[in-house]
Amino acid sequence: MIKETLAQIEELGGRALAAIKESADLDTVNDLRVKILGKKGELTAVLKTMGRLSAEERPVIGARANEVREAVEKAISEQMKKLKLLHYESRIRKEAIDVTLPGKRAASGKPHPMSIVLGDLKDIFRSMGYTVVTGPEIEETRYVFDMLNTHEGHPARDESDTFYVSDDVILRTQTSSVQIRTMLENKPPIAVISPGRVFRRDEVDATHSPVFNQCEALVVDKGITFADLKGTLETFMKRLYGSSVKLRFRPHHFPYTEPSAEVDLSCFKCGGSGCSMCKNEGWIEMLGAGVVHPQVLRNCGIDPEIYSGFAFGVGLERITMMRYEIDDMRHLYENDIRFLKQF
């Protein structure tokens, strides 16, 4: 009896393993599992006859039957894994696509290039401890001119240069008016940038626009010096253009700063050896700067014997045009989508 049963098990095991190995798809393997290991499966049927065996025989048969069962299970699982892989491989081959086809985009819009530049400036100055302030664009002459030592009769106030709304209300020609308002409303320490639109009576051409954007900075505190202005501008420019740029300070004149400077940047395109961008000078005129004139501080109720400050201003259009090598300022205000998409 035991021999018979053992032979039956061996035969069943051998047949099952061969069938599993030969099975070509997952369904066949599944069927085999049911057929052999299922409730009504062949191996189960064999085991059901175990009751007829003696107590000594049972464990021998049982052990062997379990070995065969495990071997069959293992073979099934291996075969399934192999077939699955084959199945997927074939599917993958069928599903291959042309990856060079254009992508399907949820196209995002883009910020205006000047916004990108302004964003960089804000980041740089915020990281240096400055806050960002704004003010009205239609402004009183006293904030744009008088309090900045630009008195009645100064050419900057001419109707040929400045847009007037009335005798004492104009479109601001610089965001320095925001600095005046800031100084009037706050006590030092002050460290602000004031980005915004300004207006000058220039006809539109490749390098001029009656509307343009400035970003001015003002620091007022105890012991602020010309050296601080230099160091701040160097840090600012290096963060904006990379650490290899050099700055050159040239004496200049503004009514609201003394000493005043114009600041040149070593040409970031040629590195100073001379190219078309810097007109072969190696330097590019970047901005105006200076130590705040004591009278300006006094005008704003700040005692110049105690406090001092510096200020500077850059043109956003200029930085933007140089960064992206835009050759005509009109592009910035024409808003052609083919232009706007590029940045």
Next chain:
Amino acid sequence: MNLSLKWLNDYVKADMKIEKFARGMTMSGSKVEKWTDLSEPLKNIVCGRVISIEKHADSDKLWVAQVDAGNNAGESAEGGTVTGGSPVQIVTGAQNVTANALVPVVLEGGVVYNFHDGTVTKISRGKLRGVESCGMMCSYNELGLTLEDLPYADKDGILILDSDPEAAKLEPGMDMLEFLGIRDIAVEFEITNNRPDCLSVIGLAREAGATFNLPVDVKKPAFKGVDGELNLKVRIENKELCSRYMGAVVRNVKIAPSPRWLTERLRASGVRAINNLVDITNFVMLEYGHPMHAFDKRYVDGDEIVVRSAAEGEKIVLLDGEERVLCADTLVIADAKKPIAIAGVMGGEFSGIMDDTKEVVFESACFDGVSVRKTAQRIGRRTESSARFEKGIDAANAENALLRALELVELLGCGEVVKTIIDEDFSCREPVKIKFDYKRINEILGSDIPENKQKEILKRLGFEFENCQSNDNCQLCVVPSIRIDMALECDLAEEVARIYGYNEIPSSVPRVFSGVASAPELAFEEKVGAVVQGQGCHECMTFSFISQKSYERAGIEDCESVIIRNPLGEETGVMRTSMLPSMLEVLARNYNNRNAAGRFYETGTVYLPSDNKLADEKKILCIGLYGESEDFLTLKGIIEELLERLGINAKLTPIISNKSYHGGRCAELTADGDVLGVMGEIHPLVRDNFDIGTRAFCAELKLEKLMHYSIAAPKFKQLPKFPAMTRDLSLLCCPEITAGEIAEIISGSAANLEQVTLFDMYTGAQVPEGKKSMSYKLVFRKKDATLTDEETDKAVAKILRALENKNITLR
């Protein structure tokens, strides 16, 4: 300011390389824009003596000359040199050359201007009708000169140098460019407004001296003069606008051309030579920076000069031949009867020097800068003179200028100067003294420049030092009168710094902490921008001013704007009160540039007139789009996304009366009954007005309102713990019933309803005539238990009843 380097070198030996000179001057504050070698491109032009000249054997008009050009060598076409010394054979078509004449000769390889068109021409050896010609004799214009430079020149022929006043100095072979005063460099400076003293040769000589630490040799000018009656009175009526008036009389005037050393300096400075007297006034203005005027005394009626304000409506014909009607703000120089010049701007018709002028009055005066500037503007003539007055004038320099002019009159021998000169002086000439404290200057600069170095720099610039009367330890810095820009310690600091070198001053970065809060609306604006960019909108920037007419074109009614008094043109005449016209321009430009589609936005400022002095400036988010796949709902999708991101619960109400928008496709957005803005399809008429040939969609939202209703930090809602039940409903209703109304009915009539989503809308086959089909997905969920089918069905039944009441039935 154009500076002749030769002229500068009369006062300071700044004879370094031009590059070094330009860099040095730029870095000390006198910015060099560019420089021009005046001899460029002329080359290889020497003095020649015609040894012999005879007719060309084969031509009626040509002559063959043998010219002694000294030992000069030309350059052959092959690049080698032609041996000099022997006579040069030149074939010429000019008819005015005779043997023994001295002529300018351009040798082989040399460069001159073309006689006819002024183009640059290189001379090479060639044959003219078989006779070799190895160079060319030159006319005045081939040398780039004018008849004013060389009054004796033959207009059509070769320049015969024998008539030159300095012909005695000439020798064959001599460099003609040197002789004619063309070897010079003109340096163009950008002089800042605070330094009118640098609009002069002497001013720049002082700057060069200080910059390069070179001695500057300026002597006080002096004249001998002759005894005699002055026969001239001067009276200043308006002392506010004329603080000093100096006058001198020159008799027995001989009008003639000026000598070459003078004309060449004028020419290098960009001023045309006219005659000795006029040239002297120009020369002195350029040299001392003080404008002068010379009147023909014959036309000074009553031998009297009155400096006064013009009578309203008074007339004068100026040197330019045009009559000007004057107003009372104009300062004039008048004689006993009439104005003869507009002070500081321009002389009158007969006031100038003429060929037969016998007696001249020189004027050297101080007029108020602002007044001169405004007058020049009013009469539309900004002159070299007015440009100098308007920046400010040193009263002391008026005297130097006059003395220099009189010195030159005697030097040039163009008349007798009457010894007595007139000086009506009401100017305040107390020297400016500024407390000098080297430590304070270092404090301003953040530098450590020693006291003696600072003093040395200031002395180089002409400042002097004295002790304060009160205190021995206190020093005063005495400002030279010419430096009208100096008043405060910070001015001294700049002087020290610029000569010491801005770039030699150390750099430091202050640790700043701003006590000023950032403007919160900027961050909000950035957030809004990021969301709409995420929805495919490109950011625009448009001008703040628009045409008044564009309101009407955009369907905007009754729009009162802030009006610009002096606009560039009608197109940019008013400050916008709406973003819509600007956005429509953007859409139109893109459409007409054949861009098939586009989404745009701008967060721009509008300027609303207010009762205050200044306008009410508001930021508006304006979105504009067009293109095949765009419609009202794509625009609405952008707005929905924005509102969701900002946490704003807004209501949409149809608007039919807005003339900018399509009456059936426009809605107003409100939150708590407060209007946030408007959105919709642009009215076809408006589209036509802006030449947009396709449907366009815009939204205008008030940023301030959005910010007000936006929730900065939404509160977390628990994620559902129990499963949801879903039901789909396909409904039939009249087309007039809106999706919003249906959604409201559904939401209002059932409990546990979590979400209502319209997923299909249909009219056509299978739907009865006059009806539309609307399909909704409903999601039900209980917070605290699993919802059963029965509960859900009950809820749906309730919803259906509510819908049926409004004649909305299940399909």
